Amino acid sequence: MNMNTQKIRLLREKLRILERESMGALDQEGACCGLTLSQCHTVMEIGLKGDMSLVDLANSLGLDASTLSRTIQGLVLIGLVVRKANEKDRRYVTLSLSEQGRKVYEEIDGVYNAFLAGVFERLPAAKHERILEDIGLFVDAVRAVNEATGCCRPGRKS
Amino acid sequence: MNMNTQKIRLLREKLRILERESMGALDQEGACCGLTLSQCHTVMEIGLKGDMSLVDLANSLGLDASTLSRTIQGLVLIGLVVRKANEKDRRYVTLSLSEQGRKVYEEIDGVYNAFLAGVFERLPAAKHERILEDIGLFVDAVRAVNEATGCCRPGRKS
DNA sequence: CAAAATAATTGTAATATACAATTATTACAT
């Protein structure tokens, strides 16, 4: 193990930038065409993972069910999400994107993809594969550590 | 440019995991010994960047000055931050960590470093350098794209 | 079939946030 503290500190600075100054910016900004960030995350999660019950979606997003229930209420009101009772087990609701909801999902999806395509245009083509691979390795390891240490959620958010 | 949409989608999934399931977890959890996440971010930012005025810190954190003013008030109350008037220009206050604030900063700093050291223990030593380099390249490119497209902030947060 | 478990919602409270208005101070233009 020769990962010294200096290198880890540099990495932390990079991750901090990624989180706060950069990817965050995309969230705040254009990507979320008229939706709040919570609504946006919710729509994207349903679009990505497919139809789900409220508890499952809440787990997937790391939110309390009550919090998500209200977010969903808003999305149903503006016509992006459809909430229908599950006939097999009437305790559950099944959440899905409306036609309009899917359009929004695809639009935001497109913005993100275009953003990342732009990022890779700034990187030498010869390194694309390697960068993708290394980010993948890193994220998998981060996740593994988190799972090993038994993290977490929920608990009040900022 | 041969970054196809499929690969970008995979990368987005990795970044999503990094943001929501993993690094976020560290924020929520142990790292922030009794502080709220806002307070924690504030302390870490002062610790990292050094003493600053309120506006500068607000910019650095991407927050409105009024929001930060209240966060600082809380941190002053619990004795982690010192707020003193700048004698050169009395409009400014100079924010710094108290002795106890610095201890908290160092403790959290240590938790983060230990976490990342743990992550790298799960990665083959031969790849450490490469992974560090590639994450650095990627983050720099993300930042460059963001700066080129004139992002952003503030605007309501989630 | 009664009791326990589970899903969803609603009641309530706390926190984080931004925008607007205000106050204090400094810089600047005439």
Added chain:
DNA sequence: ATGTAATAATTGTATATTACAATTATTTTG
């Protein structure tokens, strides 16, 4: 030099996001 504009900080106000607790409806289980 003095009045006006700009800037930093704070306070007033409103909204959003969140979690926990209580409640209701439904299903599972002993």
